Amino acid sequence: MTKRNFLLGKGERLVEDVAGVRGGAPKSHPYTFSEARDRIAPMLTRVVRGIDQLPDAACPDNRAVATVTLNPEYIAKSYFPERLFESVGLEPVGSRPRRITPQKRSKGREPEETITTELFVMGSRDAFRAWRNELPRWGEDVAGANELPTIEQVAAPSPRDKIKGRLPKSGRTVFEVVLHSDSGTGSNGIIPLFKDYLDEIGIDQPLDRRFSAGGLCFVELEAPVELADDIATFTPVRALRQMPSLRMLRPTFRSSRVAMENIALPAAGPVDPNIRVAIFDGGVPKNHPIGKWVKSIEPPGIGKTIGDFQKHGVGVTSAFLFGHIDPAKPVARPYAPVDHYRVLDTAPGQNPHELYEVLARIDQVLVEKQYQFVNFSIGPRLPIEDDDVHAWTAVLDDRLSRGTTLATIAVGNDGDGPSKGGFNRIQVPADCVNALA
Incomplete structure (x- = not known):
């Protein structure tokens, strides 16, 4: 028997309006307004005492920086105490993650260590003094006062911090x-x-x-x-x-049982010569077999080449062009040509200025040129810090934030170093958020 599919006519008559429920229950706060005001007042007194002891020359235009740590229950953007800062004349100038154990949690829960946000705020010393003087008399009707419970701590960083x-x-x-x-x-x-x-x-x-x-x-x-x-x-x-030193390149070149000269490279050019790729490394020797697909570029003023660095540059570049090379199989035709920028000219650790010199060479290219793909297999010999950002990470993230370039970063790792001090952690700039590491 043939199966019949029935159509439902005039189905719109079965439709009716449904009132949606917006939001959830009211926010439960760890602190009442009075508790928050009474907690923060002595903290502000200590902050003002600290910044008043600073030399005038250390406070440009009479401005100082303090830290405001948010209670972990208020790290969502919707809880950012913007109106509070505006009302007391302070400007947020930065932030970083911080691990704390808050004094209280909402709903009577036991406090526990967790990650929160520490804000850096800048303002005149007069603004900090005025906030200290006025806070004890604040009522809940003062502009921004309802955001006081979002704050866990206020402090003035010391030089040692x-x-x-x-x-x-x-x-x-x-x-x-x-x-x-x-x-x-x-x-x-x-x-x-x-x-x-x-x-x-x-x-x-x-x-x-x-x-x-x-x-x-x-x-x-x-x-x-x-x-x-x-x-x-x-x-x-x-x-x-x-200043950290430049990361030692280990291994200095790709291990291979077959010399490059004995490998039959493709005769054809790249699949798509319009793809733009840049690699920043130790350089490629003149007349090298991979030169057919590589344009070697040397920034103005760079020093002499170093053999081991060139071996590393060849290894990185050939990895992009051909991938893993199996001597028993034909080498694949490269997808795209490469602009190889030699940015290394001294052995790591010999020049204390090398780290910024190398970054300057890279930064100039990223600002002036447009590439679809870039690679960094070099960087500072510095483990990633959870509470602060390094110049390499900040600069590369900023330049890559346009979203038009895909960057790959080799993850440096002194895995044989001691865990105390974080020496066995992955290294800068592998913590970039706008790149693949």
Whole structure:
């Protein structure tokens, strides 16, 4: 018997309006307004005491930076205390993750350690003093007062809080200084102010080698180690560390049982010569067999080539062109040609300025050229830090944020290093969010 499919006529008569339920239950707060006000008041007193003790030269335009740590239950963007900051005259200039155990949780739950957000806020010292003086008299009707319960802690970072890692015991060294820049001064405006402060403490440096990204300014500074605390006292300083060395390239070249000269490479050119690819590495020797698909480019002023670096450059470039090479099978035709930029010219660790020199060569290409694919198999010999960003990560993420370039990054790893101090962690810039690592 043939199966019959029935049609339902005038089905619209069965439709009726349904009132949707918007949102959920009211937000349960860990602190009442009064509790939040009474908790924050003594914290603000300590903050004002700390910033009032700073030298005037360390507070450009009488402005200071403090930290505001959010209660972990308020890290969603919808809970950001924007109106509160506006009402007290403070400007958020940065943030970072932080692990804390809050004093209280909502609904009577037991506090436990978790990740939250620590905000950096900048404002005049007068604004901090006014907030301290007025807060005890605040009522819930004050603009932004209802956002007080979102705050867990308010503090003024000390110079020691800003110094990252170990420093040499004495002598001159090259520092990496990370500076906050607000909407008023910007990255270009903060540099003259920082230079004036350095002059005050006896440091005369041009500060020419620097990068700006994401509201931060990364500056190379050569100075006596003994002045590290004085440098970090400048209130817009977010972090101060000894400049890392360039990551050692291990292995220095791709292992292969068959020499490149004995491999029959394809006779044809790339499948699509219009695809634009850039590789930043140690260079490719002249007249090398892969030169048919590779354009070698050397930035102005770069030093002499190093054999091991060129071997690494050939290994990285051939991996892109041909993938894994099986001597028993024909080598595949490359999909695209490669622009290989040689950005290395000294052995890692020999030149304390090398890290920013190499990044400057890369940055110039990313700003001036348009590539669909790029690769980085080099970087700082520095484990990723959970609470701060490095210049390589910030700059590359900023340049790649246009969304028109796919970048791949080789994950550096000193896995044989001690876990204490994080030396066995993956390395910068593998923590880029706009690249594949």
